Amino acid sequence: MTANTAATGVDNMITWEVGEDRILTLTLDDRTQQTNTMNERFAADLGATVARLEAEKDSFDGVILTSAKESFVAGGDLVLLMESGPEDVKKIADGLDHYKDCFRRIERLGRPVVAAVNGTALGGGFEVALAAHRRIVLDAPGTLVGLPEVTLGVLPGAGGVTRVVRMIGVVNAMLQVIGQGQRMKPQQALQVGIVDEVVSTSEEMFAHARAWIQANPDASQPWDKPGYRIPGGSASSSALAANLPAFPANLRKQLKGAPMPAPAAVLATAVEGAAVDVDSAFRIETRYCANLICGPVSGNMIKALFFDMNKVNKGTSRPAGYPERRPEKVAVLGAGMMGAAIAYVTARAGVTVVLKDVSLEAAERGKDYSRRLLDAAVAKGRLSEQLREEVLGRIVATDNVAELKGSDFVVEAVFEDLELKKSVLAEVEPYLSDDALIATNTSALPLGEMAAAVSRPEDFIGLHFFSPVDKMPLLEVVVADGTSAESLARAFDFARIINKTPIVVRDAYAFYANRVIGQFVDQALSMLGEGVHPASIEQATTQAGFPVGALALLDEVNMRTTIKIQEGMMADQGESYVTTPGTSIQRRMVEEFDRPGRAAGRGFYDYADDGARLGLWPQLVDEYHRSEVVIPFDDLKERLLVAASLEAARCLESGIIGTVEEANVGSILGIGFPAWTGGALQYINQYDGGPAGFVARADALRATYGDRFTVPASLRDRAASDQPYC
Numbered sequence: 001m002t003a004n005t006a007a008t009g010v011d012n013m014i015t016w017e018v019g020e021d022r023i024l025t026l027t028l029d030d031r032t033q034q035t036n037t038m039n040e041r042f043a044a045d046l047g048a049t050v051a052r053l054e055a056e057k058d059s060f061d062g063v064i065l066t067s068a069k070e071s072f073v074a075g076g077d078l079v080l081l082m083e084s085g086p087e088d089v090k091k092i093a094d095g096l097d098h099y100k101d102c103f104r105r106i107e108r109l110g111r112p113v114v115a116a117v118n119g120t121a122l123g124g125g126f127e128v129a130l131a132a133h134r135r136i137v138l139d140a141p142g143t144l145v146g147l148p149e150v151t152l153g154v155l156p157g158a159g160g161v162t163r164v165v166r167m168i169g170v171v172n173a174m175l176q177v178i179g180q181g182q183r184m185k186p187q188q189a190l191q192v193g194i195v196d197e198v199v200s201t202s203e204e205m206f207a208h209a210r211a212w213i214q215a216n217p218d219a220s221q222p223w224d225k226p227g228y229r230i231p232g233g234s235a236s237s238s239a240l241a242a243n244l245p246a247f248p249a250n251l252r253k254q255l256k257g258a259p260m261p262a263p264a265a266v267l268a269t270a271v272e273g274a275a276v277d278v279d280s281a282f283r284i285e286t287r288y289c290a291n292l293i294c295g296p297v298s299g300n301m302i303k304a305l306f307f308d309m310n311k312v313n314k315g316t317s318r319p320a321g322y323p324e325r326r327p328e329k330v331a332v333l334g335a336g337m338m339g340a341a342i343a344y345v346t347a348r349a350g351v352t353v354v355l356k357d358v359s360l361e362a363a364e365r366g367k368d369y370s371r372r373l374l375d376a377a378v379a380k381g382r383l384s385e386q387l388r389e390e391v392l393g394r395i396v397a398t399d400n401v402a403e404l405k406g407s408d409f410v411v412e413a414v415f416e417d418l419e420l421k422k423s424v425l426a427e428v429e430p431y432l433s434d435d436a437l438i439a440t441n442t443s444a445l446p447l448g449e450m451a452a453a454v455s456r457p458e459d460f461i462g463l464h465f466f467s468p469v470d471k472m473p474l475l476e477v478v479v480a481d482g483t484s485a486e487s488l489a490r491a492f493d494f495a496r497i498i499n500k501t502p503i504v505v506r507d508a509y510a511f512y513a514n515r516v517i518g519q520f521v522d523q524a525l526s527m528l529g530e531g532v533h534p535a536s537i538e539q540a541t542t543q544a545g546f547p548v549g550a551l552a553l554l555d556e557v558n559m560r561t562t563i564k565i566q567e568g569m570m571a572d573q574g575e576s577y578v579t580t581p582g583t584s585i586q587r588r589m590v591e592e593f594d595r596p597g598r599a600a601g602r603g604f605y606d607y608a609d610d611g612a613r614l615g616l617w618p619q620l621v622d623e624y625h626r627s628e629v630v631i632p633f634d635d636l637k638e639r640l641l642v643a644a645s646l647e648a649a650r651c652l653e654s655g656i657i658g659t660v661e662e663a664n665v666g667s668i669l670g671i672g673f674p675a676w677t678g679g680a681l682q683y684i685n686q687y688d689g690g691p692a693g694f695v696a697r698a699d700a701l702r703a704t705y706g707d708r709f710t711v712p713a714s715l716r717d718r719a720a721s722d723q724p725y726c
Contacts, residue, residue, distance in 0.1 A: 013041060014049045015068075023210055024060035029068035036069055038124040038158075039077040043098055050102045057111055062213030064206065065132055066116040070140075073125030081154065082302040084294045093290040099124075099158040100282045103131035112219035114209040117195070118202060121145045122183060126194075127158040133219040134212055135195040137186040138205050145189045148181035152305060153298035153676070155266045157289025162281040165270050166223045168193045169232030170240055174247065178266050223278050234274050247271075257543035260676050265292055300678030300686055304668060308661040308679065309501065317504040317658055318492040319485035325493055327351055327409035331432070333424050335366025335397070338441055339413035341469030344370040345498045347394040354396045354403050356428075363397035370395055373470060404431040409494065411463060413441040416564065421445070422453035429454050437490050439463045444510040444565050447480035457482040461491045464511055465500075466670060474669035475500035480507045501669055503662040509572040510565055512648075512657045513670035516680060518569065519643040520671065521562070522708065524550030525582025527636060531626030534604065534616050540636035545674025550640070552613065553672075555603035559586045559596045578707045585624075593619075635701070641683055642698050643708055644673060646715075648680035652725075653714040660725045684715070685724040695719040 013030040026049065028036045036042065053063070067073065084092055106113055115132035119140055126145050129135050137145060147156040147164065155161055156178060164173045176182065176192045186198040199205045213219075222228050233240035247267055255263060265288045273281030292298050328351070332343045335357035343355040347370065357363040374391055377383035396403060404410070410432055414424050421440055429438065438460045440450055451457040462478025475495045479488055488504065495502035505512045527537050528551075538549030546553075554562060563586050570577045589603065590596045597603040598611060606614040648667060651657045657666065664679025677683040687694035695711050702709035711719075718724070 012045045012048065014045050016049070016052070018060050021210065021214075022059075022061040023064060023213055024062070025064045025066065027066055027068050028073060034069070035071055035074040036067055036125075037074045037077060038099070038128075039080075043095065046102050047098065050105050053109055053111075054105065057109060060111065061217065062112040062114070062210075063106075063109070064114050064116050064209045064213070065128070066206075067118055069119065071119035071125070072115075072117045072121035073128050074120075075123030075125045076158075078152075078302050078306055081293050082299045082307070084299070086294050089290050089294045092293050093286050096157045096286045096289055097282075099127070100286065103127070103159050104279070104282070106131045107133065107221050108224065112213045112216050114212055116205045116209050117145065118205065119143055123147060123149055123156065123160075124158050127156055127160045127163075130160060130163045130194075133216070133221060134197075134209075136197040136199060136205050136208055136212075137189065137195045138202060139186045139198050139200055143186055144183045145186065145195065146181070146183045147178050148183050150178065150262045150266050151181040151301075153260070153262045153295075153301035154292045155262060155269060155285070155289050157285055157293070159282060159285070161266065161269045161285050162273050162278060164194060165274055165281075166221075166228075166230055166278065169230060170270050170274050171232055174267060174270055178270065179263065230274055236275055240274070257539070258545035258674060258676065259297065259543075260545070261295065261297060262292055265289075296686055297676045300682055301675055304664045304678040304682060305675065308664050311659075311661045312503060312665050313496070313501055315492060316661060317488075317502075319489045322486050322489035325490050326497060327437075327494060329354065329407045329409070331356065331404045331407035331410040331428065333410065333412045333428060334414035335363045336413070336415070337369075338465060338467065338469065339411075340366035340369035341467070342411055342413055342441065342465060343367070343395055344373060345470055345500075347391045349498045350394070351497065352394050352396070354398060354407060356398050356401065356404060358399060360397065360399045363399055367392070367395050367397040401428055401431055404428055406433055407431070408433045408436045409439070409490075410436060411439045411441055413465075416442060416445060416561070418445055418449060421450055425450065425453045435459065437461065437487055437494075439491065441465050442478075443561075444514055444568055446509060447478055447483075447507040451480050451482055458484040459487050461487050462507065462511075463491065463495075464505075464513070466513070472669070473499075473501050474513070474666060475502045476511050476513060476666070476670070477502045477504045478507055478511055479504060501665060503666040503670075504658055505666075506656045506658075508654070508656045509568050512651050512663070513666055514565055515569075515651060515656070516644050516647045516667055516673070517671040518565065519647040519708065520546075520640050520673075521550055521554060522580055522582055523639045523643045524554075525585045526580040526705070526708075527582070527631070527639070528620075528624050529581030529585055530631070531624065531629035532631055532636065533625045534620050536633070536636065538616075540633060541640060544637040544640050545676050546640070547672045551604035551616070554586070555597040555605055557597065558599055559590050559603065563587055563590060578710075580706060580708060635704075638697065639701060639705060639709075641674070641677070642694070642701055644671070645680045645683045645694070646698060646709065646711065649684065649715045650712045652681065653712050663725075681725040685726075690722060691715065691719040691724060692722065 015027045017025045030036050113132040114134045115129035117129050117137040120143050121129050126147055147160045149156050161178055164177050189195045190198050197208055251263055269285050269288045273284050330346050330351055331354045332339050333356055335355050343353045346353045355363050355366050374388045378388050412421055412424055414420055438454055441463050443464055447462045451460045454460050461483050464476035466472035466474050477491045492502050524537050538551055541550045595602045598607055601607045604617060606617055608614055648663050652663055657663045660681050663681045667673035667680035668675055673680050684691055684694045695716055698709045698711050
């Protein structure tokens with residue numbers, strides 16, 4: 001066999017090796033970094049390799065494309081994408097067209113090409129594999145494939161949309177691959193039809209690749225064969241035309257008016273591309289993708305959902321110098337909604353859990369929560385019966401405090417009552433291991449007072465889980481004055497073990513996320529108190545990009561809970577607390593109208609017996625709406641966004657939140673701050689005119705709507721010196 005580089009330079013990241021069977025193996029291996037990335041070097045080396053393939057194709061009978069890394073290809077250069085602006089459209093389009101040209105020449109080489117996908121291949125990495133005639137994926141632990149670009153505000157622009165549409169049809173492509181940006185395990189990708197084989201060993205992967213090449217010497221793409229038709233029909237076919245009208249309607253329903261251009265662009269690319277030949281479809285794809293990349297939304301989303309998220313998850317606020325530690329036995333105190341869910345996610349992570357409540361019956365009801373979730377997963381084929389039994393076997397339901405003996409990690413999750421929490425913690429501490437980490441799950445209560453109930457305050461910490469715990473990815477790790485650095489490190493490690501994104505916050509009433517969401521909610525209630533129609537408030541919320549209307553959100557949380565938080569904030573801030581027209585509305589809804597929220601079947605909305613939302617409570621309009629009140633709709637939207645961002649800035653200024661990355665990620669994951677903004681602080685950065693433009697807008701809102709829009713001094717200083725949050 002022969003082995004050399006693909007082009008003239010010895011640094012080419014694509015190595016060339018022809019075996020005795022005349023099968024060429026191209027191995028992607030960027031030795032300058034841990035993963036293969038579609039950066040400028042990859043683009044140049046790919047071009048050189050393709051030219052050599054064409055020049056020397058008589059020296060080999062087929063090609064295997066694989067990687068020397070644990071992953072296949074990581075995808076595009078996200079720094080380049082994030083930093084691209086309107087002036088870069090041509091540059092980005094040329095780059096996309098370069099990849100399309102290379103991939104097109106590979107698939108039309110006249111030799112069978114197999115992608116031996118030995119690890120994760122997402123986004124551009126999977127588009128590399130799509131250029132092959134066959135995709136064989138190694139079912140290694142953690143391997144994911146797919147085209148998730150839409151979740152970062154862009155679309156698969158190196159041929160991904162066009163090829164997937166021609167592989168499985170417009171409808172299946174939109175619903176199962178490109179429209180939602182699903183990341184799939186190999187077997188799921190096989191079922192969807194975007195990979196051809198899944199194997200369990202590397203040896204099988206290469207053996208199957210060689211066998212297929214030898215059996216298919218004249219391989220070509222289906223769309224290059226005479227008589228090819230797109231599965232399900234082209235855009236002009238009657239079969240597809242019957243389904244197409246539903247897509248824009250569903251898209252509008254999904255987006256609710258939020259300024260998210262990528263989903264609409266994906267749909268347009270798929271449909272328009274299906275109406276023309278493949279090479280014209282590629283040009284359509286480039287145009288839509290380049291405009292998305294060079295627009296502001298994709299940069300915001302890439303920064304928050306990739307770079308900021310990675311920094312947070314990798315431990316930007318984890319104290320250095322402490323080895324990672326995994327708890328062996330976790331005690332969860334309280335088997336109500338929160339405690340039951342905490343026990344579930346802990347057991348799913350492979351850790352033994354003792355779930356304690358005041359009675360065995362109550363503890364078993366808490367364990368039933370896990371049974372229901374696991375049974376549903378088994379029914380959907382996402383979990384085996386064996387794994388279900390293993391998870392349930394790790395949860396011990398009990399009313400006996402002695403069962404906690406030896407626990408090295410405890411999470412107290414009883415009701416939000418300070419004295420109750422203190423008594424529960426004092427009761428269980430004697431049964432814990434000598435160095436057990438003691439955590440309280442609280443959404444607002446001060447840790448300093450609770451820490452007095454335990455003998456080792458340095459080992460006491462707060463964990464603010466968000467409901468529902470099994471779905472919400474954020475965890476606020478709350479550090480009290482006496483909490484040790486080692487305890488923080490252990491809490492951070494636990495968060496990652498149970499697959500949560502941890503942000504570290506200081507012990508201040510309501511911490512970070514609830515403070516930010518409190519300002520958002522206050523503005524919605526203020527609008528109601530000012531006379532704005534409640535339906536307009538809900539529309540403004542969703543069109544700003546929040547996932548649900550503000551009034552619907554209050555119903556979900558339950559106003560009895562939010563009133564307690566509001567009262568705590570009033571007590572904490574004293575005379576500095578700013579009242580608004582919305583300050584008294586929640587109390588009136590609960591005390592006068594007995595409408596606390598969805599759990600009671602009545603709140604700002606009416607609900608059916610099964611909990612389904614029926615519509616806004618009709619009397620709400622009679623009580624609050626004043627037809628003579630006219631507030632610009634843009635003001636309604638921006639009041640929600642600006643008020644929340646100002647609170648995020650205050651929290652950073654006061655040290656409640658420590659980093660810009662945590663503030664952005666926490667706002668998106670914790671309160672549903674619109675992802676298109678990049679987070680609460682990035683919203684300030686990206687505002688027209690930057691921080692100075694934002695401050696000018698906040699000042700104008702303050703002049704019209706009150707002191708809740710007061711700009712903190714640190715932000716005003718940033719605006720004066722044109723310094724964004726970074």
